[in-house]
Amino acid sequence: MEAMSSIATLLHSFFLLSCLFFLANAIPKTHHHDFVVQSTPVKRLCNTQNAITVNGQYPGPTLEINNGDTLVVKVINRARYNVTIHWHGVRQMRTAWADGPEFVTQCPIRPGESYTYRFTVQGQEGTLWWHAHSSWLRATVYGALIIHPREGDSYPFQKPKRETPLLLGEWWDANPIDVVREATRTGGGPNISDAYTINGQPGDLYNCSSKETVIVPVDSGETNLLRVVNSALNQQLFFSIANHKMTVVGADASYVKPFTTNTLMLGPGQTTDVLITADQTPSRYYIAARAYASAQNVPFDNTTTTAILEYKSAPCPAKGTSIRPVLPSLPAFNDTATATKFSTSFRSPRKVEVPTTIDESLFFTVGLGVNTCPSGANANTCQAPNRTRFTASMNNVSFVLPSNFSLLQAHHQGVPGVFTTDFPAAPPVKFDYTGNVSRSLWQPIPGTKVYKLKYGSKVQVVIQGTSISTAENHPIHLHGYDFYILAEGFGNYNPKTDTSKFNLVDPPLRNTVSLPVKGWAVIRFVADNPGVWLMHCHLDVHITWGLAMAFLVENGVGELESLEPPPADLPVC
Numbered sequence: 001m002e003a004m005s006s007i008a009t010l011l012h013s014f015f016l017l018s019c020l021f022f023l024a025n026a027i028p029k030t031h032h033h034d035f036v037v038q039s040t041p042v043k044r045l046c047n048t049q050n051a052i053t054v055n056g057q058y059p060g061p062t063l064e065i066n067n068g069d070t071l072v073v074k075v076i077n078r079a080r081y082n083v084t085i086h087w088h089g090v091r092q093m094r095t096a097w098a099d100g101p102e103f104v105t106q107c108p109i110r111p112g113e114s115y116t117y118r119f120t121v122q123g124q125e126g127t128l129w130w131h132a133h134s135s136w137l138r139a140t141v142y143g144a145l146i147i148h149p150r151e152g153d154s155y156p157f158q159k160p161k162r163e164t165p166l167l168l169g170e171w172w173d174a175n176p177i178d179v180v181r182e183a184t185r186t187g188g189g190p191n192i193s194d195a196y197t198i199n200g201q202p203g204d205l206y207n208c209s210s211k212e213t214v215i216v217p218v219d220s221g222e223t224n225l226l227r228v229v230n231s232a233l234n235q236q237l238f239f240s241i242a243n244h245k246m247t248v249v250g251a252d253a254s255y256v257k258p259f260t261t262n263t264l265m266l267g268p269g270q271t272t273d274v275l276i277t278a279d280q281t282p283s284r285y286y287i288a289a290r291a292y293a294s295a296q297n298v299p300f301d302n303t304t305t306t307a308i309l310e311y312k313s314a315p316c317p318a319k320g321t322s323i324r325p326v327l328p329s330l331p332a333f334n335d336t337a338t339a340t341k342f343s344t345s346f347r348s349p350r351k352v353e354v355p356t357t358i359d360e361s362l363f364f365t366v367g368l369g370v371n372t373c374p375s376g377a378n379a380n381t382c383q384a385p386n387r388t389r390f391t392a393s394m395n396n397v398s399f400v401l402p403s404n405f406s407l408l409q410a411h412h413q414g415v416p417g418v419f420t421t422d423f424p425a426a427p428p429v430k431f432d433y434t435g436n437v438s439r440s441l442w443q444p445i446p447g448t449k450v451y452k453l454k455y456g457s458k459v460q461v462v463i464q465g466t467s468i469s470t471a472e473n474h475p476i477h478l479h480g481y482d483f484y485i486l487a488e489g490f491g492n493y494n495p496k497t498d499t500s501k502f503n504l505v506d507p508p509l510r511n512t513v514s515l516p517v518k519g520w521a522v523i524r525f526v527a528d529n530p531g532v533w534l535m536h537c538h539l540d541v542h543i544t545w546g547l548a549m550a551f552l553v554e555n556g557v558g559e560l561e562s563l564e565p566p567p568a569d570l571p572v573c
């Protein structure tokens, strides 16, 4: 009897313990990392460059967390440039101080200084990434941020056997900071890159690159998850795998209604999670990416980067032979039809709550421009066509970053003179945006203007591409938010007829929309995150030229609807 009851007690405490264990497992974790930004010799394309890296790694470290976890990343700047790190796509609820864009939410971390980014990732699952947000440093300073479901939760799709992040990048056989400085000095376009990369490696089709080509292993019959990120600076990319279809299951850390495709198209900033099944003859197949170049007469890097999908049971190539894996067929560089078919295939997995009563109905034109040089100007600094300098704008304002305060600090401390709140809700004049735009409309006005939003306001933005100077596809990214993409189309947005195209049932939730060339897109979000949030084209050359604006979202009522106080180590200018 006695023995029986002690067994019962034992069983009981075992039960309690396992409950506790289960609970402990579901408790969010805090992950601490040190990011040392430093100059590192990196050999690519037969030459060595002193690249700026994090912890000597290129690409930088992959961070893996669970939904609900907190990241504490101490960034120590041992490089000779100012730096900041942006956590691309992280909502940063109330923690705008940790968002990272230089002079927007913080002043840069000076050489020799450090700053600790602290934030919690809540309600987002899938693939995001982090990158430098200062000049063109993100060319080499970037890495994946993988958000797994909460412990105990599963994916809304078949559990993959393996998971592989594939970061697509762009490599210059030069110092990218010199490339952007030269472009800024001359006013012309920057030099195009010399290679694209997959996880930092150009792959077999480039000189001196085949030994390091990235291998993605698979076993026959497995279904694996590939997390594809476009971390290139200035180029939209097509992505394909020979003989294998891909099932898209997520994008920008939101799940999507699965669909199958042969080709992905990602604008810089965008991520796409795909499942692939190893159902082909055991062998080696190329994974390849190359440009989707939507603009006419704009030079671009037309090379192709590859990695190899390798079946573990693939027969070894006989000694002395060099049988190349099969190359996938990639769309033509200007294949807008394929890009559009892909971008418009996204749906949320189920019915979502799209804001319907709109408080702020905004119309933003986005595109390039040119500044005419004054007659006395040095010709060397006016090297865009016809003695001009390239520029870019939103609603005819070419965005200029402040240099003495960050916008968020200035807002928080009430410092006058750093920005104005008159960013226009619509362009100053209406014109045929995608037609043959009169030369008198080519020159925007520089300014540091924000658009104020009341906490909780429901916002719609019609983003309208222009064909000023050249029309092209622009990956438009909003910090601090995910937005629903209701519709997109070509030509000028027509409020009378195009509203009928709105998907108010299951539109995709994203942080970057690929704005069609000579076209428009309509997005909606609720301004529930106070702070200053940059919206910009994710082609770095266009940010450099001013294709950006910022929303200033006011605090709501009480602490939970207000921005947290700034961290004590926030860098000051």
Ligand code: C2O
Pocket: 086, 088, 101, 131, 133, 269, 477, 479, 534, 536, 538
């Ligand atoms: Cu991924 Cu403002 O950037």
